[in-house]
Amino acid sequence: MADDCEFHTAESGASATYPVQCSALRKNGHVVLKGRPCKIVEMSTSKTGKHGHAKVNLVGIDIFTNKKYEDMCPSTHNMDVPNIKRTDYQLVNISENYMTLMSDNGDIREDLRVPENDTGKEIVSKHENNDEFMVTVISAMGEECAVATKVLGK
Numbered sequence: 366m367a368d369d370c371e372f373h374t375a376e377s378g379a380s381a382t383y384p385v386q387c388s389a390l391r392k393n394g395h396v397v398l399k400g401r402p403c404k405i406v407e408m409s410t411s412k413t414g415k416h417g418h419a420k421v422n423l424v425g426i427d428i429f430t431n432k433k434y435e436d437m438c439p440s441t442h443n444m445d446v447p448n449i450k451r452t453d454y455q456l457v458n459i460s461e462n463y464m465t466l467m468s469d470n471g472d473i474r475e476d477l478r479v480p481e482n483d484t485g486k487e488i489v490s491k492h493e494n495n496d497e498f499m500v501t502v503i504s505a506m507g508e509e510c511a512v513a514t515k516v517l518g519k
Contacts, residue, residue, distance in 0.1 A: 381506045382445035387421045387438045395447055395505075398425045398434035402447035402505040410440060428503060429510045431482075447505040453515065456500050459492050464511065466500060477502065480511050487514055 382397055390396055394405050403425025412419050418439040425434050428449070438444055454466035457473070465475045479485045491498050491514060501513040 380448065382447050384443040385446045386440075387442050387444050388419075388440035390421070390423070390444065390446075395428070395449055396423060396425055397445040397447055397506070398423060398436045401427045401432070401434060402429070402449065402508075403427050403434055428505065428512075429508055449503055449505040452502050452504070453499045454502060455517070456488065456492060456498060459489065464488070464500065466502070477509060477511065484511060484513060 385396075388410075390405060390408065392405050392408050396403055396405055405423060405425050407422075407424035409422045410419055411422065418441060420437050421440050423436050423438070423444075425436075426432070427434065452468065454468055454474070456464060457467050458465040459479060462479050463475055464477050464479055465473060466477060467473050479488055488500060488511065497517040499515040499517060500511045501515065502509055502511050504510075
């Protein structure tokens with residue numbers, strides 16, 4: 366009976382988020398607010414009435430869209446913190462608004478779009494000038510986005 370098991374996914378097994386007690390979160394850290402991975406930009410604690418719990422008011426900016434999110438949570442409760450991975454790639458080419466990126470070990474990926482923001486404009490203009498540079502890609506909760514560029518030291 367145990368031999369007829371089928372597995373259709375091949376993930377690393379790492380979770381997209383992990384729980385952290387609300388009172389342990391810090392400014393400039395990361396947290397999931399309203400289902401989006403955010404960087405905490407403001408945090409305040411308010412003590413409530415006689416039998417109430419201290420509440421933590423969080424303000425965060427979405428790491429992909431830069432939208433502002435707010436949430437309030439009792440300091441003793443757990444909140445999800447996204448697992449964020451930063452990777453530097455060398456830009457090889459841009460075709461049809463998709464970047465061809467090469468990792469440190471020589472692997473090529475062509476599945477990432479040029480972002481539609483200032484970073485995207487910077488990537489396109491540096492590519493048109495034939496500059497050699499790195500693109501920093503962050504990934505969290507199944508999403509990926511190029512967030513920065515870095516000129517290669519010669």
